[in-house]
Amino acid sequence: MRLSRYFLPVQKENPAEAEIVSHRLMLRAGMIRQASAGIYSWLPLGYKVLRKIEAIVHDEQQKAGAIPVLMPTIQSADLWRQSGRYDDYGAEMLRITDRGDREMLYGPTNEEQITEIAGAGIRSYRDLPRILYHIQWKFRDEVRPRFGVMRGREFLMKDAYSFDLDKDGARHSYNRMFVSYLRTFERMGLKAVPMRADSGPIGGDMTHEFLILAETGESAVFLDRDLADLSLGERVIDWEDGPALQEVVDRYTASYARTDETHEEAVFEAEIPEERRLTARGIEVGHIFYFGTKYSRPLNATVNTPDGEVVPFESGSYGIGVSRLAGAIIEASHDDRGIIWPEAVAPFEVAVINLRQGDAEADGACDDLYAKLIARGLDVLYDDRDERAGAKFATIDLIGIPWKLVVGPRGLKEGVVELVNRRTGETENLSPDDAMNRLAATYGRA
RNA sequence: CGGAGCGUGGCGCAGCCUGGUAGCGCACCUGUUUUGGGUACAGGGGGUCGCAGGUUCGAAUCCUGCCGCUCCGACCA
DSSP: BBGGOOOOOOOSSOTOOOOHHHHHHHHHTSSSEEETEEEEOOOHHHHHHHHHHHHHHHHHHHHTTOEEOOOSEEHHHHHHHHHHHHHTTTGGSSSOOOOOEEEEOSSSSSSSHHHEEEHHHOOOOOOOOEEEEEEEEEEOOOSSTTGGBBBBBBEEEEEEEEEEHHHHHHHHHHHHHHHHHHHHHTTTTOOEEEEOOOOOOOOOEEEEEEEEEEETEEEEEEEEEHHTTOTTTTTTOOTOOOOHHHHHHHHHSSSSSEEETTTOOOHHHHSOOOOEEEEEEEEEEEEEEEETTTTTTTTTTEEEEETTTTEOOEEEEEEEEHHHHHHHHHHHETTTTEEEOOOOOOOSSSEEETTTOOOOHHHHHHHHHHHHHHHTOOOEEOOOOOOHHHHHHHHHHHHOOSSEEOOOHHHHHTOEEEEEETTOOOOEOOOHHHHHHHHHTTTTTO
16 A cells, blocks of 8 residues: 555644543544544554454454354344343443334344344254354443543444353353463464453353453453463364363463452462562453353243253353454553554554655665565555655554565665564664565565 | 533644634645655645524623533443
8 A cells, every 4th residue: 555545644643532542542543533422433544453353353263163143233122121131231222213113222242132043043952062253343332431442332342152052061162262362362462361250240150351461451450470471372272172172271260360350359369479469450352251041041042952851052152342452452562652563463564664755766666665565465555655754754653563664765775675673673774675575474475 | 420621624722711703833735945763934725613592783702501522430342
Protein backbone atom coordinates (compact mmCIF):
# COMPACT_ATOMS: atom_id res chain seq x y z
CA MET A 1 0.00 0.00 0.00
CA ARG A 2 1.23 3.46 -0.87
CA LEU A 3 0.61 5.75 2.05
CA SER A 4 -0.20 8.59 -0.34
CA ARG A 5 -3.27 6.64 -1.42
CA TYR A 6 -4.26 5.11 1.88
CA PHE A 7 -6.77 6.32 4.45
CA LEU A 8 -4.74 6.97 7.56
CA PRO A 9 -6.03 9.96 9.51
CA VAL A 10 -3.28 10.29 12.12
CA GLN A 11 -3.28 13.02 14.70
CA LYS A 12 -0.42 14.83 16.28
CA GLU A 13 -2.28 15.81 19.40
CA ASN A 14 -3.85 13.68 22.05
CA PRO A 15 -7.63 13.58 22.05
CA ALA A 16 -8.89 15.02 25.32
CA GLU A 17 -11.22 12.18 26.22
CA ALA A 18 -8.70 9.38 25.95
CA GLU A 19 -7.29 8.58 29.33
CA ILE A 20 -5.36 5.38 28.78
CA VAL A 21 -2.53 4.80 26.39
CA SER A 22 -4.17 2.28 24.07
CA HIS A 23 -7.19 4.50 23.56
CA ARG A 24 -5.01 7.52 22.88
CA LEU A 25 -2.81 5.66 20.46
CA MET A 26 -5.68 4.01 18.62
CA LEU A 27 -7.25 7.41 18.05
CA ARG A 28 -3.99 9.09 17.14
CA ALA A 29 -2.95 6.30 14.80
CA GLY A 30 -6.25 6.55 12.96
CA MET A 31 -7.34 3.02 13.89
CA ILE A 32 -10.77 3.83 15.24
CA ARG A 33 -13.25 6.64 15.40
CA GLN A 34 -15.91 6.92 18.04
CA ALA A 35 -19.49 6.75 16.80
CA SER A 36 -21.12 7.11 20.20
CA ALA A 37 -20.38 6.08 23.77
CA GLY A 38 -18.66 2.71 23.69
CA ILE A 39 -19.28 2.25 19.95
CA TYR A 40 -16.53 2.60 17.39
CA SER A 41 -15.91 2.50 13.69
CA TRP A 42 -12.80 0.59 12.75
CA LEU A 43 -10.78 2.56 10.22
CA PRO A 44 -8.52 0.77 7.74
CA LEU A 45 -5.50 0.40 10.00
CA GLY A 46 -7.53 -0.73 13.00
CA TYR A 47 -9.60 -3.05 10.89
CA LYS A 48 -6.47 -4.76 9.55
CA VAL A 49 -5.29 -5.43 13.08
CA LEU A 50 -8.70 -6.66 14.14
CA ARG A 51 -8.80 -9.07 11.21
CA LYS A 52 -5.35 -10.39 12.05
CA ILE A 53 -6.31 -11.05 15.64
CA GLU A 54 -9.49 -12.69 14.43
CA ALA A 55 -7.55 -14.91 12.02
CA ILE A 56 -5.29 -16.18 14.79
CA VAL A 57 -8.27 -16.93 17.01
CA HIS A 58 -10.03 -18.77 14.18
CA ASP A 59 -6.94 -20.77 13.40
CA GLU A 60 -6.29 -21.82 16.98
CA GLN A 61 -9.91 -22.63 17.66
CA GLN A 62 -10.08 -24.94 14.71
CA LYS A 63 -6.76 -26.55 15.54
CA ALA A 64 -8.20 -27.37 18.94
CA GLY A 65 -11.20 -28.98 17.29
CA ALA A 66 -13.82 -26.23 17.48
CA ILE A 67 -16.11 -25.76 14.49
CA PRO A 68 -16.95 -22.27 13.16
CA VAL A 69 -20.54 -21.12 12.79
CA LEU A 70 -22.14 -17.70 12.67
CA MET A 71 -25.16 -16.82 14.74
CA PRO A 72 -27.15 -13.60 14.38
CA THR A 73 -26.70 -10.52 16.51
CA ILE A 74 -30.45 -10.13 17.00
CA GLN A 75 -32.14 -12.80 19.07
CA SER A 76 -35.64 -13.56 20.17
CA ALA A 77 -36.68 -12.77 23.73
CA ASP A 78 -38.57 -16.07 23.98
CA LEU A 79 -35.40 -18.10 23.97
CA TRP A 80 -34.07 -16.04 26.84
CA ARG A 81 -37.29 -16.44 28.76
CA GLN A 82 -36.85 -20.19 28.60
CA SER A 83 -33.45 -20.02 30.24
CA GLY A 84 -34.72 -17.47 32.73
CA ARG A 85 -32.11 -14.93 31.77
CA TYR A 86 -34.39 -12.45 30.02
CA ASP A 87 -35.20 -10.80 33.32
CA ASP A 88 -31.95 -11.64 35.10
CA TYR A 89 -29.76 -9.84 32.61
CA GLY A 90 -31.21 -6.48 33.46
CA ALA A 91 -30.48 -3.14 31.85
CA GLU A 92 -27.29 -4.35 30.22
CA MET A 93 -29.31 -6.13 27.60
CA LEU A 94 -30.39 -3.97 24.71
CA ARG A 95 -34.04 -4.75 24.09
CA ILE A 96 -35.72 -4.05 20.79
CA THR A 97 -39.19 -4.56 19.39
CA ASP A 98 -39.79 -5.25 15.73
CA ARG A 99 -42.70 -3.91 13.64
CA GLY A 100 -44.95 -6.69 14.84
CA ASP A 101 -44.21 -5.69 18.43
CA ARG A 102 -42.26 -8.88 18.96
CA GLU A 103 -39.63 -8.59 21.64
CA MET A 104 -36.10 -9.01 20.39
CA LEU A 105 -32.70 -8.27 21.80
CA TYR A 106 -29.20 -7.53 20.59
CA GLY A 107 -27.26 -10.52 21.84
CA PRO A 108 -24.87 -9.95 24.73
CA THR A 109 -23.83 -13.62 24.42
CA ASN A 110 -25.17 -16.75 22.77
CA GLU A 111 -25.61 -19.65 25.19
CA GLU A 112 -29.35 -19.94 24.58
CA GLN A 113 -29.05 -19.72 20.85
CA ILE A 114 -26.29 -22.27 20.48
CA THR A 115 -28.01 -24.64 22.89
CA GLU A 116 -31.12 -24.51 20.77
CA ILE A 117 -29.04 -25.21 17.66
CA ALA A 118 -27.09 -28.05 19.22
CA GLY A 119 -30.22 -29.50 20.78
CA ALA A 120 -31.94 -29.63 17.42
CA GLY A 121 -28.93 -31.01 15.55
CA ILE A 122 -27.48 -33.50 18.01
CA ARG A 123 -29.66 -36.44 18.95
CA SER A 124 -27.24 -39.21 19.86
CA TYR A 125 -24.23 -39.69 22.10
CA ARG A 126 -22.49 -40.76 18.88
CA ASP A 127 -22.59 -37.11 17.77
CA LEU A 128 -20.66 -35.97 20.82
CA PRO A 129 -18.44 -34.28 21.73
CA ARG A 130 -18.77 -31.08 19.71
CA ILE A 131 -17.45 -27.58 20.19
CA LEU A 132 -19.07 -24.85 18.13
CA TYR A 133 -17.90 -21.26 18.08
CA HIS A 134 -18.37 -18.01 16.30
CA ILE A 135 -16.82 -14.57 16.20
CA GLN A 136 -19.61 -12.06 16.27
CA TRP A 137 -20.44 -8.57 17.48
CA LYS A 138 -22.02 -8.37 20.88
CA PHE A 139 -23.77 -5.55 22.63
CA ARG A 140 -23.87 -4.96 26.34
CA ASP A 141 -25.33 -1.69 27.47
CA GLU A 142 -22.61 -1.05 30.02
CA VAL A 143 -23.30 1.48 32.70
CA ARG A 144 -20.01 3.04 32.04
CA PRO A 145 -18.24 2.34 28.79
CA ARG A 146 -14.66 3.58 28.81
CA PHE A 147 -11.09 3.04 27.72
CA GLY A 148 -11.98 2.95 24.03
CA VAL A 149 -12.36 -0.57 22.66
CA MET A 150 -11.20 -2.08 25.95
CA ARG A 151 -14.61 -1.66 27.40
CA GLY A 152 -17.01 -0.74 24.69
CA ARG A 153 -20.70 -1.46 24.56
CA GLU A 154 -20.42 -3.00 21.13
CA PHE A 155 -17.53 -5.42 20.92
CA LEU A 156 -16.30 -8.35 18.88
CA MET A 157 -16.12 -11.58 20.80
CA LYS A 158 -15.18 -15.14 20.06
CA ASP A 159 -17.51 -17.39 21.96
CA ALA A 160 -17.26 -21.15 21.85
CA TYR A 161 -19.64 -23.68 23.37
CA SER A 162 -18.91 -27.29 24.14
CA PHE A 163 -21.35 -30.17 24.22
CA ASP A 164 -20.53 -33.43 25.94
CA LEU A 165 -22.29 -36.46 27.29
CA ASP A 166 -20.83 -36.32 30.76
CA LYS A 167 -18.64 -34.34 33.04
CA ASP A 168 -15.43 -36.14 32.08
CA GLY A 169 -16.06 -35.29 28.47
CA ALA A 170 -16.80 -31.71 29.44
CA ARG A 171 -13.49 -31.52 31.23
CA HIS A 172 -11.67 -32.64 28.11
CA SER A 173 -13.46 -29.95 26.11
CA TYR A 174 -12.66 -27.41 28.79
CA ASN A 175 -9.01 -28.38 28.68
CA ARG A 176 -8.93 -28.10 24.90
CA MET A 177 -10.06 -24.53 25.16
CA PHE A 178 -7.73 -23.83 28.05
CA VAL A 179 -4.69 -24.93 26.09
CA SER A 180 -5.98 -23.34 22.91
CA TYR A 181 -6.14 -20.02 24.74
CA LEU A 182 -2.56 -20.36 25.91
CA ARG A 183 -1.49 -20.86 22.32
CA THR A 184 -3.68 -18.08 20.97
CA PHE A 185 -2.33 -15.41 23.29
CA GLU A 186 1.22 -16.60 22.99
CA ARG A 187 0.99 -16.30 19.21
CA MET A 188 -0.04 -12.70 19.58
CA GLY A 189 3.06 -11.95 21.57
CA LEU A 190 1.14 -11.75 24.83
CA LYS A 191 1.87 -13.15 28.24
CA ALA A 192 -1.54 -14.30 29.40
CA VAL A 193 -1.94 -15.97 32.77
CA PRO A 194 -4.92 -18.17 33.58
CA MET A 195 -6.39 -17.27 36.92
CA ARG A 196 -9.02 -18.85 39.06
CA ALA A 197 -12.26 -16.96 38.48
CA ASP A 198 -15.53 -16.30 40.17
CA SER A 199 -18.33 -18.17 38.51
CA GLY A 200 -20.29 -14.93 38.05
CA PRO A 201 -23.86 -14.48 36.79
CA ILE A 202 -23.60 -17.26 34.22
CA GLY A 203 -22.71 -19.80 36.86
CA GLY A 204 -20.56 -22.90 36.94
CA ASP A 205 -17.67 -24.20 39.00
CA MET A 206 -14.78 -24.96 36.62
CA THR A 207 -13.70 -21.54 35.42
CA HIS A 208 -10.62 -19.48 34.58
CA GLU A 209 -9.96 -15.99 33.39
CA PHE A 210 -6.98 -15.23 31.18
CA LEU A 211 -5.31 -11.96 32.00
CA ILE A 212 -2.43 -10.21 30.39
CA LEU A 213 -0.25 -8.25 32.68
CA ALA A 214 -0.24 -4.53 31.99
CA GLU A 215 0.07 -1.50 34.25
CA THR A 216 -3.23 -0.07 33.09
CA GLY A 217 -5.18 -3.27 33.70
CA GLU A 218 -8.57 -2.98 35.34
CA SER A 219 -8.04 -5.79 37.82
CA ALA A 220 -5.46 -6.21 40.49
CA VAL A 221 -3.82 -9.63 40.16
CA PHE A 222 -1.84 -11.73 42.59
CA LEU A 223 0.23 -14.60 41.35
CA ASP A 224 3.21 -16.83 41.66
CA ARG A 225 5.87 -15.15 39.53
CA ASP A 226 6.85 -18.54 38.11
CA LEU A 227 3.48 -18.85 36.38
CA ALA A 228 4.15 -15.70 34.39
CA ASP A 229 7.25 -17.32 32.97
CA LEU A 230 5.62 -20.47 31.66
CA SER A 231 5.52 -20.88 27.91
CA LEU A 232 4.27 -23.54 25.54
CA GLY A 233 6.80 -22.61 22.90
CA GLU A 234 6.93 -25.07 20.05
CA ARG A 235 5.32 -27.86 22.03
CA VAL A 236 3.15 -30.08 19.87
CA ILE A 237 -0.33 -30.65 21.24
CA ASP A 238 -2.37 -33.78 20.68
CA TRP A 239 -5.87 -32.46 21.16
CA GLU A 240 -7.39 -35.91 21.47
CA ASP A 241 -5.06 -36.89 24.29
CA GLY A 242 -7.00 -36.06 27.42
CA PRO A 243 -4.29 -36.86 29.96
CA ALA A 244 -1.68 -34.85 28.03
CA LEU A 245 -3.98 -31.82 27.95
CA GLN A 246 -4.73 -32.26 31.62
CA GLU A 247 -1.02 -32.26 32.35
CA VAL A 248 -0.60 -28.88 30.63
CA VAL A 249 -3.59 -27.45 32.46
CA ASP A 250 -2.26 -28.77 35.75
CA ARG A 251 1.07 -27.12 35.17
CA TYR A 252 -0.57 -23.75 34.54
CA THR A 253 -2.89 -24.06 37.50
CA ALA A 254 -0.46 -25.58 39.94
CA SER A 255 0.22 -22.37 41.77
CA TYR A 256 -1.54 -19.27 43.03
CA ALA A 257 -3.01 -16.87 40.47
CA ARG A 258 -6.11 -14.88 41.22
CA THR A 259 -7.70 -11.54 40.54
CA ASP A 260 -8.93 -9.19 43.24
CA GLU A 261 -12.34 -10.87 43.00
CA THR A 262 -11.17 -14.13 44.47
CA HIS A 263 -7.91 -13.10 46.08
CA GLU A 264 -7.22 -14.29 49.62
CA GLU A 265 -4.15 -12.67 51.05
CA ALA A 266 -3.64 -15.27 53.75
CA VAL A 267 -3.65 -18.12 51.25
CA PHE A 268 -1.35 -16.18 48.93
CA GLU A 269 1.16 -15.66 51.70
CA ALA A 270 0.91 -19.22 52.95
CA GLU A 271 1.38 -20.84 49.54
CA ILE A 272 3.88 -18.58 47.84
CA PRO A 273 7.27 -17.59 49.20
CA GLU A 274 7.64 -13.85 49.39
CA GLU A 275 10.17 -13.49 46.59
CA ARG A 276 7.82 -15.21 44.17
CA ARG A 277 4.73 -13.18 45.06
CA LEU A 278 3.84 -10.95 42.17
CA THR A 279 1.22 -8.26 42.62
CA ALA A 280 0.34 -6.54 39.39
CA ARG A 281 -2.50 -5.36 37.21
CA GLY A 282 -4.12 -7.31 34.44
CA ILE A 283 -6.50 -7.05 31.52
CA GLU A 284 -8.98 -9.84 31.09
CA VAL A 285 -8.86 -11.09 27.52
CA GLY A 286 -10.45 -14.50 27.92
CA HIS A 287 -12.82 -16.31 30.19
CA ILE A 288 -13.78 -19.97 30.14
CA PHE A 289 -16.23 -21.88 32.24
CA TYR A 290 -18.01 -25.12 32.58
CA PHE A 291 -21.66 -24.78 33.48
CA GLY A 292 -23.02 -28.29 33.11
CA THR A 293 -26.68 -28.46 32.23
CA LYS A 294 -27.56 -24.90 33.12
CA TYR A 295 -28.92 -24.18 29.64
CA SER A 296 -29.48 -27.60 28.16
CA ARG A 297 -31.95 -28.51 30.89
CA PRO A 298 -34.34 -25.55 30.64
CA LEU A 299 -34.03 -25.49 26.86
CA ASN A 300 -34.58 -29.21 26.73
CA ALA A 301 -31.46 -29.92 24.68
CA THR A 302 -30.91 -33.63 25.14
CA VAL A 303 -29.24 -36.69 23.64
CA ASN A 304 -29.77 -40.39 23.86
CA THR A 305 -27.15 -42.29 25.83
CA PRO A 306 -25.88 -45.76 24.85
CA ASP A 307 -28.33 -47.12 27.42
CA GLY A 308 -31.26 -45.47 25.73
CA GLU A 309 -31.65 -42.85 28.39
CA VAL A 310 -32.29 -39.21 27.49
CA VAL A 311 -29.98 -36.70 29.17
CA PRO A 312 -29.21 -32.99 28.79
CA PHE A 313 -25.82 -31.91 27.42
CA GLU A 314 -22.91 -31.09 29.64
CA SER A 315 -21.67 -27.75 28.43
CA GLY A 316 -19.20 -24.94 28.86
CA SER A 317 -18.61 -21.63 27.19
CA TYR A 318 -15.37 -19.98 26.24
CA GLY A 319 -14.94 -16.33 25.37
CA ILE A 320 -12.15 -14.21 23.94
CA GLY A 321 -12.54 -10.45 23.67
CA VAL A 322 -11.33 -10.00 20.12
CA SER A 323 -11.78 -6.24 19.85
CA ARG A 324 -10.52 -5.77 23.37
CA LEU A 325 -7.34 -7.59 22.40
CA ALA A 326 -6.48 -4.84 19.94
CA GLY A 327 -6.34 -2.41 22.84
CA ALA A 328 -4.81 -4.88 25.24
CA ILE A 329 -1.90 -5.61 22.92
CA ILE A 330 -1.16 -1.90 22.73
CA GLU A 331 -1.28 -1.62 26.51
CA ALA A 332 1.29 -4.36 26.69
CA SER A 333 3.44 -3.12 23.84
CA HIS A 334 4.14 0.57 23.22
CA ASP A 335 6.64 3.31 23.98
CA ASP A 336 6.54 7.09 24.07
CA ARG A 337 6.59 7.30 20.29
CA GLY A 338 3.65 5.03 19.72
CA ILE A 339 2.50 1.48 19.22
CA ILE A 340 4.89 -1.46 18.85
CA TRP A 341 2.98 -4.25 17.12
CA PRO A 342 4.05 -7.82 17.61
CA GLU A 343 4.77 -9.14 14.13
CA ALA A 344 1.84 -11.56 14.21
CA VAL A 345 -0.79 -8.83 14.41
CA ALA A 346 0.94 -5.85 12.81
CA PRO A 347 -1.26 -4.03 10.29
CA PHE A 348 1.69 -3.95 7.90
CA GLU A 349 4.76 -6.11 8.13
CA VAL A 350 7.26 -3.53 6.94
CA ALA A 351 7.31 0.15 6.06
CA VAL A 352 9.45 1.56 3.31
CA ILE A 353 10.51 5.11 4.09
CA ASN A 354 11.68 7.27 1.26
CA LEU A 355 13.81 9.93 2.87
CA ARG A 356 13.94 12.09 -0.20
CA GLN A 357 10.69 11.94 -2.07
CA GLY A 358 11.11 13.39 -5.53
CA ASP A 359 14.75 12.43 -5.82
CA ALA A 360 14.89 10.24 -8.91
CA GLU A 361 17.33 7.76 -7.45
CA ALA A 362 15.52 7.40 -4.13
CA ASP A 363 12.12 7.15 -5.81
CA GLY A 364 13.40 4.53 -8.19
CA ALA A 365 14.98 2.43 -5.45
CA CYS A 366 11.82 2.62 -3.34
CA ASP A 367 9.53 1.71 -6.22
CA ASP A 368 11.72 -1.27 -6.92
CA LEU A 369 11.84 -2.39 -3.29
CA TYR A 370 8.12 -1.92 -2.92
CA ALA A 371 7.34 -4.08 -5.94
CA LYS A 372 9.76 -6.81 -4.90
CA LEU A 373 8.53 -6.96 -1.32
CA ILE A 374 4.98 -7.37 -2.56
CA ALA A 375 6.11 -10.05 -4.95
CA ARG A 376 7.59 -11.92 -2.01
CA GLY A 377 4.28 -11.89 -0.23
CA LEU A 378 5.06 -9.22 2.33
CA ASP A 379 2.48 -6.70 3.39
CA VAL A 380 4.28 -3.41 2.93
CA LEU A 381 3.37 0.19 3.57
CA TYR A 382 5.37 2.55 1.39
CA ASP A 383 5.54 6.06 2.81
CA ASP A 384 5.73 7.94 -0.46
CA ARG A 385 4.25 11.14 0.87
CA ASP A 386 5.96 14.39 0.05
CA GLU A 387 6.97 14.88 3.66
CA ARG A 388 10.23 15.39 5.46
CA ALA A 389 12.03 12.41 6.89
CA GLY A 390 11.07 13.34 10.44
CA ALA A 391 7.37 13.38 9.70
CA LYS A 392 7.58 9.96 8.06
CA PHE A 393 9.46 8.42 10.95
CA ALA A 394 7.01 9.90 13.41
CA THR A 395 4.01 8.50 11.54
CA ILE A 396 5.45 5.05 10.99
CA ASP A 397 6.61 4.78 14.59
CA LEU A 398 3.23 5.99 15.86
CA ILE A 399 1.36 3.31 13.96
CA GLY A 400 3.85 0.73 15.15
CA ILE A 401 5.11 -1.08 12.05
CA PRO A 402 7.63 -3.66 13.32
CA TRP A 403 10.24 -3.05 10.62
CA LYS A 404 11.32 -0.01 8.65
CA LEU A 405 13.31 -0.02 5.46
CA VAL A 406 14.85 3.42 5.27
CA VAL A 407 15.95 4.50 1.82
CA GLY A 408 17.85 7.67 1.00
CA PRO A 409 20.42 9.04 -1.43
CA ARG A 410 23.30 8.76 1.04
CA GLY A 411 22.79 5.08 1.68
CA LEU A 412 22.12 4.34 -1.95
CA LYS A 413 25.53 5.79 -2.84
CA GLU A 414 27.01 3.06 -0.66
CA GLY A 415 24.57 0.53 -2.07
CA VAL A 416 22.73 0.08 1.22
CA VAL A 417 19.37 0.66 2.85
CA GLU A 418 18.71 0.67 6.57
CA LEU A 419 16.68 -2.07 8.21
CA VAL A 420 15.36 -0.77 11.52
CA ASN A 421 13.58 -2.73 14.23
CA ARG A 422 10.76 -0.77 15.84
CA ARG A 423 11.03 -2.46 19.21
CA THR A 424 14.79 -2.40 19.75
CA GLY A 425 15.72 0.46 17.46
CA GLU A 426 18.51 -1.71 16.10
CA THR A 427 19.65 -0.55 12.70
CA GLU A 428 21.53 -2.51 10.08
CA ASN A 429 22.92 -1.29 6.81
CA LEU A 430 22.26 -3.94 4.22
CA SER A 431 22.03 -4.24 0.48
CA PRO A 432 18.41 -4.07 -0.67
CA ASP A 433 18.50 -7.78 -1.50
CA ASP A 434 19.87 -8.78 1.88
CA ALA A 435 17.35 -6.61 3.63
CA MET A 436 14.51 -8.25 1.73
CA ASN A 437 15.86 -11.70 2.46
CA ARG A 438 16.04 -10.85 6.12
CA LEU A 439 12.43 -9.68 6.17
CA ALA A 440 11.19 -12.67 4.20
CA ALA A 441 12.94 -14.98 6.65
CA THR A 442 11.55 -13.11 9.65
CA TYR A 443 8.03 -13.54 8.38
CA GLY A 444 8.53 -17.05 7.08
CA ARG A 445 8.11 -16.17 3.40
CA ALA A 446 10.11 -17.59 0.56
C1' C B 1 -26.35 3.89 39.39
C1' G B 2 -23.89 7.81 42.87
C1' G B 3 -20.22 11.96 42.30
C1' A B 4 -17.55 15.64 39.08
C1' G B 5 -17.13 18.07 34.51
C1' C B 6 -17.40 19.29 29.36
C1' G B 7 -20.05 20.40 24.42
C1' U B 8 -17.00 26.71 19.94
C1' G B 9 -14.00 24.12 11.95
C1' G B 10 -10.84 17.23 11.53
C1' C B 11 -7.76 17.61 16.60
C1' G B 12 -6.27 20.63 21.03
C1' C B 13 -8.08 25.06 23.16
C1' A B 14 -9.35 30.68 24.22
C1' G B 15 -13.60 33.87 24.21
C1' C B 16 -18.70 33.42 28.29
C1' C B 17 -17.96 36.29 34.50
C1' U B 18 -18.69 42.22 32.48
C1' G B 19 -24.19 40.49 25.67
C1' G B 20 -22.39 44.17 20.24
C1' U B 21 -22.32 39.20 15.53
C1' A B 22 -15.95 34.32 16.56
C1' G B 23 -10.26 33.75 17.62
C1' C B 24 -5.40 30.93 18.49
C1' G B 25 -2.19 26.44 17.72
C1' C B 26 -2.06 21.82 14.93
C1' A B 27 -4.02 19.72 10.49
C1' C B 28 -5.66 21.22 5.31
C1' C B 29 -4.93 24.34 0.34
C1' U B 30 -1.44 27.82 -2.73
C1' G B 31 3.44 29.85 -3.33
C1' U B 32 8.45 30.37 -1.88
C1' U B 33 11.97 27.93 1.14
C1' U B 34 13.88 23.57 3.37
C1' U B 35 15.26 18.37 2.77
C1' G B 36 18.49 11.82 6.89
C1' G B 37 14.04 12.20 13.10
C1' G B 38 7.24 16.36 13.16
C1' U B 39 11.55 23.18 8.41
C1' A B 40 10.52 28.44 7.95
C1' C B 41 7.86 32.50 5.89
C1' A B 42 3.66 34.56 3.28
C1' G B 43 -1.20 34.02 1.58
C1' G B 44 -5.89 31.13 1.84
C1' G B 45 -10.38 27.84 2.68
C1' G B 46 -13.44 25.73 6.30
C1' G B 47 -17.50 26.92 12.08
C1' U B 48 -26.25 27.00 12.02
C1' C B 49 -20.67 28.26 18.81
C1' G B 50 -24.83 20.48 20.93
C1' C B 51 -30.49 21.25 20.33
C1' A B 52 -35.05 23.85 21.57
C1' G B 53 -37.42 27.67 23.92
C1' G B 54 -36.99 32.39 26.62
C1' U B 55 -34.94 37.50 28.02
C1' U B 56 -33.01 41.60 24.91
C1' C B 57 -32.70 46.45 19.80
C1' G B 58 -28.95 42.54 19.75
C1' A B 59 -27.13 35.95 22.59
C1' A B 60 -21.30 31.63 21.80
C1' U B 61 -21.98 34.84 26.14
C1' C B 62 -27.75 35.60 30.52
C1' C B 63 -32.24 32.13 31.99
C1' U B 64 -35.08 27.31 31.42
C1' G B 65 -35.51 22.53 29.49
C1' C B 66 -33.57 18.64 26.68
C1' C B 67 -29.69 15.84 24.24
C1' G B 68 -24.75 14.14 23.77
C1' C B 69 -19.95 13.03 25.69
C1' U B 70 -15.91 12.38 29.27
C1' C B 71 -13.69 11.43 34.00
C1' C B 72 -13.79 9.15 39.35
C1' G B 73 -16.27 5.14 42.15
C1' A B 74 -19.78 0.24 42.57
C1' C B 75 -20.29 -3.94 37.82
C1' C B 76 -18.10 -6.90 33.05
C1' A B 77 -15.21 -10.22 27.14
